[in-house]
Amino acid sequence: MQSVLVAFLSLVGGLVVVAVWLIAIYNGLVTFRNRYKNAYAQIDVQLNRRYDLIPNLVECVKGYMSHERETLDAVIQARNSAVTAGQSAAAKPGDPEAMKSLSQAEAQMNGALGRLFALSEAYPELKANTNMLALQEELTSTENKVGYARQAYNDAVTAFNNSREVFPAVLVAPSFGFGPASLLEIEAPVREPLKVSFK
Amino acid sequence: MAIDFFQQQDRARHKTGLLVLYFAIAVVSIAAASYLAVFGILWFATKDTPESPPFFNPVLMVAVVGTVGVIIGVGSLIKAFELRGGGKAVALALGGKEVVRDTTNPRERQLLNIVEEMSIASGIPVPVVFVLQHESCINALAAGHSSGDAVVAVSRGAIERLNRSELQGVVAHEFSHILNGDMRLNLRLISWIFGIMSVAVCGRLLLRIGTDSSGDSSSEEKGGNVGLYFVAVGIVFLLLGWLGVFFGRLIQAAIARQREYLADASALQFTRDPYGISGALKKIGGFAEHSRLKSARLEESSHMLFSDGFLGHRFIGLLASHPPLDERIRRMDPSFDGRYPEVPMVAEMAMGDGFGPTASPSAVPSKAHSATSPTPGVSIPGMPNIPGVTWPALEALPAIGIGPERAATHVGNVTPDAVDYASVLQDKFPPNVREALAEPFGARLLVYCLLLDARPDVRLLQLELIRQHAAPGEFEQTQTLAQVVTGLCDEMRLPLIDLAIPALRRMSPDQHQRFREQVAALVDADNQIGIFEYALQCVLARHLDQAFHVVQVPAGPGSPGLESEMIHVLSTLAWEGAADEAGALQAFSAGMRSGLFAKSDPPRLIPRTDSTLREFDTSLRRIAEASPSMKKRGIVAFAACILADCKVAAREFELLRAISATLDCPMPPLVVHPEAAAHA
Numbered sequence: 001m002q003s004v005l006v007a008f009l010s011l012v013g014g015l016v017v018v019a020v021w022l023i024a025i026y027n028g029l030v031t032f033r034n035r036y037k038n039a040y041a042q043i044d045v046q047l048n049r050r051y052d053l054i055p056n057l058v059e060c061v062k063g064y065m066s067h068e069r070e071t072l073d074a075v076i077q078a079r080n081s082a083v084t085a086g087q088s089a090a091a092k093p094g095d096p097e098a099m100k101s102l103s104q105a106e107a108q109m110n111g112a113l114g115r116l117f118a119l120s121e122a123y124p125e126l127k128a129n130t131n132m133l134a135l136q137e138e139l140t141s142t143e144n145k146v147g148y149a150r151q152a153y154n155d156a157v158t159a160f161n162n163s164r165e166v167f168p169a170v171l172v173a174p175s176f177g178f179g180p181a182s183l184l185e186i187e188a189p190v191r192e193p194l195k196v197s198f199k
Numbered sequence: 200m201a202i203d204f205f206q207q208q209d210r211a212r213h214k215t216g217l218l219v220l221y222f223a224i225a226v227v228s229i230a231a232a233s234y235l236a237v238f239g240i241l242w243f244a245t246k247d248t249p250e251s252p253p254f255f256n257p258v259l260m261v262a263v264v265g266t267v268g269v270i271i272g273v274g275s276l277i278k279a280f281e282l283r284g285g286g287k288a289v290a291l292a293l294g295g296k297e298v299v300r301d302t303t304n305p306r307e308r309q310l311l312n313i314v315e316e317m318s319i320a321s322g323i324p325v326p327v328v329f330v331l332q333h334e335s336c337i338n339a340l341a342a343g344h345s346s347g348d349a350v351v352a353v354s355r356g357a358i359e360r361l362n363r364s365e366l367q368g369v370v371a372h373e374f375s376h377i378l379n380g381d382m383r384l385n386l387r388l389i390s391w392i393f394g395i396m397s398v399a400v401c402g403r404l405l406l407r408i409g410t411d412s413s414g415d416s417s418s419e420e421k422g423g424n425v426g427l428y429f430v431a432v433g434i435v436f437l438l439l440g441w442l443g444v445f446f447g448r449l450i451q452a453a454i455a456r457q458r459e460y461l462a463d464a465s466a467l468q469f470t471r472d473p474y475g476i477s478g479a480l481k482k483i484g485g486f487a488e489h490s491r492l493k494s495a496r497l498e499e500s501s502h503m504l505f506s507d508g509f510l511g512h513r514f515i516g517l518l519a520s521h522p523p524l525d526e527r528i529r530r531m532d533p534s535f536d537g538r539y540p541e542v543p544m545v546a547e548m549a550m551g552d553g554f555g556p557t558a559s560p561s562a563v564p565s566k567a568h569s570a571t572s573p574t575p576g577v578s579i580p581g582m583p584n585i586p587g588v589t590w591p592a593l594e595a596l597p598a599i600g601i602g603p604e605r606a607a608t609h610v611g612n613v614t615p616d617a618v619d620y621a622s623v624l625q626d627k628f629p630p631n632v633r634e635a636l637a638e639p640f641g642a643r644l645l646v647y648c649l650l651l652d653a654r655p656d657v658r659l660l661q662l663e664l665i666r667q668h669a670a671p672g673e674f675e676q677t678q679t680l681a682q683v684v685t686g687l688c689d690e691m692r693l694p695l696i697d698l699a700i701p702a703l704r705r706m707s708p709d710q711h712q713r714f715r716e717q718v719a720a721l722v723d724a725d726n727q728i729g730i731f732e733y734a735l736q737c738v739l740a741r742h743l744d745q746a747f748h749v750v751q752v753p754a755g756p757g758s759p760g761l762e763s764e765m766i767h768v769l770s771t772l773a774w775e776g777a778a779d780e781a782g783a784l785q786a787f788s789a790g791m792r793s794g795l796f797a798k799s800d801p802p803r804l805i806p807r808t809d810s811t812l813r814e815f816d817t818s819l820r821r822i823a824e825a826s827p828s829m830k831k832r833g834i835v836a837f838a839a840c841i842l843a844d845c846k847v848a849a850r851e852f853e854l855l856r857a858i859s860a861t862l863d864c865p866m867p868p869l870v871v872h873p874e875a876a877a878h879a
Binding site for chain 2: 006008009010012013015016017019020021023024027028030031034035038039041042045046049140141143144145147148149151152153154155156159
């Protein structure tokens with residue numbers, strides 16, 4: 001009788017340990033998720049800063065590059081679609097679809113900006129404009145910050161994904177509702193060949 | 200407040216010791232009671248059979264006591280593991296969102312300004328600031344293991360409904376918890392009580408299994424019996440667990456209530472504005488939602504909060520984590536009549552305070568004598584005109600006789616002047632430095648710049664190191680920042696590190712590791728790097744290690760009374776401040792005379808060639824692990840040594856502050872009253 005009781009007690013002790021362990025796994029996953037969401041907020045701040053700078057940039061170059069309407073429109077358009085993508089990504093950081101569309105929109109915008117800067121080389125007065133220089137500097141430095149924040153975010157996402165894929169957690173993570181989070185990769189800008197005409 | 204920082208720390212340690220004792224008593228009595236109960240059940244079960252079990256049964260005792268011990272131990276450990284993330288984990292669990300320095304929300308900006316001012320004023324790194332997004336009540340909490348990984352979290356309701364001075368009162372209250380070491384105590388208590396609670400959880404589980412199995416196998420005679428055992432043991436565990444938790448909470452609450460009064464009093468001392476903190480408390484009383492957090496995690500974190508939101512119902516008095524609201528207000532404001540004001544809704548408040556989406560943070564109404572918060576990008580305003588206070592010139596500090604004893608009482612002792620000084624100092628940072636402080640990319644580069652040597656050849660070497668490992672655009676920005684940082688005066692350098700800490704903590708662990716490697720490389724670029732740069736690095740390590748869970752190898756036990764460690768540090772400091780051996784000797788003996796050792800034959804100064812940074816480092820780390828009273832003696836001696844030439848150059852005082860910070864004794868900046876300077 002006694003040994004039965006002892007066995008039961010130890011069994012129950014074990015059960016409790018498992019239950020508390022499950023709680024710990026769940027709480028750990030929540031913390032990791034909150035961590036990458038907070039890391040995403042850092043990117044979001046910098047991205048928005050860039051989105052705010054671009055209309056100023058376009059306003060600044062408009063006077064000089066009146067013949068390049070198409071390029072300017074493309075920049076504005078790319079910027080607007082990036083803003084939309086950014087908003088949906090900020091609402092669901094880590095969501096594979098949102099991250100993908102953001103990274104595409106960003107690549108598109110970088111491409112359009114790259115074309116704008118390449119074209120601006122042809123306008124010496126524009127290159128000498130202090131306002132333009134300041135804006136360009138601001139854009140580059142913000143881009144550096146985005147890069148660094150993105151690295152931190154990707155590290156946080158990787159940590160989260162690892163924590164949900166390791167052995168005991170992988171059994172319960174899906175039933176707790178923790179899907180995989182997705183990295184934010186911004187591809188190198190899509191550069192279309194510059195059309196140079198010698199007419 | 201006559202009690203100084205070191206006594207306060209001693210008390211916190213003492214309290215922790217007492218808690219360990221209480222907790223041990225609780226565990227032993229739960230185990231003993233469980234054994235008695237199990238024995239009772241057994242006796243009851245076997246009373247019909249001829250052989251009755253002996254009262255003392257080793258096997259049974261080991262099984263019962265072992266089970267209870269394992270349950271409590273594992274429960275506590277798991278909770279402690281969960282809380283290992285420190286304050287950040289607690290704030291994240293409560294649904295907090297980190298406030299970043301480049302926030303565009305004026306209210307968040309204001310909160311951050313207040314926290315930063317308080318940090319510079321107290322000499323601790325800026326804690327990570329969280330806003331509890333989903334809490335519309337008025338509340339706040341400080342959490343973390345030490346000032347290195349502290350967070351301050353404020354509910355959304357608080358930043359929307361409190362004015363600047365009230366919010367400042369709340370923040371000062373939370374800072375007092377950080378300075379007094381209350382947070383660590385709380386985190387420990389949480390994990391222990393969770394351990395005891397595990398017993399109750401276990402009991403409930405047993406009960407369920409018992410009732411299920413006896414229901415299923417009622418036809419089977421033996422199975423039914425076993426089910427009954429389950430039920431009986433389950434009930435015992437449940438009762439004992441809850442009883443244990445009840446007493447645990449009682450102890451926790453009794454301690455917490457005292458700490459709350461202390462924190463209120465400290466907040467008053469920090470801000471010298473009784474209307475700030477009492478105003479905030481009154482608003483809590485008058486606000487319909489009080490200070491109740493919605494989060495499910497409320498139970499365990501209730502002792503960290505600013506207020507528990509009860510209006511002083513006496514019947515829960517013993518278990519309340521906070522003293523009654525009206526009592527707290529009366530201590531601040533004796534004329535309080537018990538009537539709580541109506542708290543305006545958010546929209547009205549926003550109108551009344553002149554907050555629009557475009558209003559700059561500096562439009563925030565503040566105390567008459569307090570400087571308004573700095574606005575990024577605005578040109579540097581003049582010093583505020585505060586009667587009776589002169590600001591130490593930012594170029595060079597005049598010769599001030601500040602006694603070493605006074606320097607030591609300075610530790611952890613925030614004054615309203617220091618708070619004002621802090622807000623002025625913050626305004627002095629050039630816009631691009633402030634911008635760099637906002638996010639990790641720039642904050643990192645600022646630290647590199649602080650470590651750059653004044654000598655051109657070493658500097659070139661260091662810059663080359665930075666260039667080699669630079670990410671795109673990094674090197675160019677470092678160079679721009681370096682020009683500005685080099686021009687900063689000495690008393691702005693340490694606050695710069697304190698201000699950079701929150702952004703640095705936002706790095707990912709990988710980024711942090713690369714950053715620390717770079718810092719070490721910069722310090723090692725030349726073996727003769729100044730002790731000041733070295734101290735900066737120590738401060739950095741101290742505050743980042745905890746946030747990134749870098750485990751420091753313990754420095755190991757020192758010599759008896761830490762004698763040789765103290766001598767080492769003193770010697771290095773003496774050589775640092777002196778031009779020649781005579782000067783070093785004089786500084787060293789000044790340190791010795793401060794009453795460090797009660798010995799007849801004074802120890803000798805260690806020759807310059809033998810006082811290495813490595814020794815200095817181990818010595819400091821050993822002293823950092825010593826008791827508060829030992830640290831106090833050390834700081835008095837270091838101060839006497841540094842201040843031996845009767846002049847405090849700003850740089851020397853900053854060195855003292857840096858060393859003090861590595862010993863976990865935050866020392867506020869020096870604000871000089873003209874009359875005090877005249878008397879000296």
